[in-house]
Amino acid sequence: MKNRLLIVCLFTVFAAGSAYANTAQHEISQALMQAKQGSKAMSLQQVDTHLHRVVNCLVGQHGVGFDAGAGNPCMGKSAINNFHGGRFDRDSLQQALEDAEYGLMTKHAKIARNAADLAVHSLAQAKAGD
Secondary structure: OHHHHHHHHHHHHHHHHHHHHHHHHHHHHHHHHHHHHHHHOOOHHHHHHHHHHHHHHHHOOOOOOOOHHHOOOOOOOOHHHHOOOOHHHHHHHHHHHHHHHHHHHOOOHHHHHHHHHHHHHHHHHHHHHO
């Protein structure tokens, strides 16, 4: 009986860990897709929309900088909070957030696209480590 209970507990912990990993992986993938679209957008408004979505995926609906008006492909989840990978990869997510925020501060489409490119690079590094 004790062995059976131990197996059930271990399975539950493993399943919960897998759910967090899958959630973070989905959020990182969505943020990466938005950053790529932002890096190719023509107008500043389009770049900003995609960068806001990157921020939304990274911070979640209760995070600082979340903008519901831009849309949220991650449905309110936070890639940074759900991520359980290594420190380097967590730092890559934080760098992607800073890149996106920088792009949102500028009034020049080319600079915003460059910031989106930097976010693509940071998110790709985090995704590779997840």
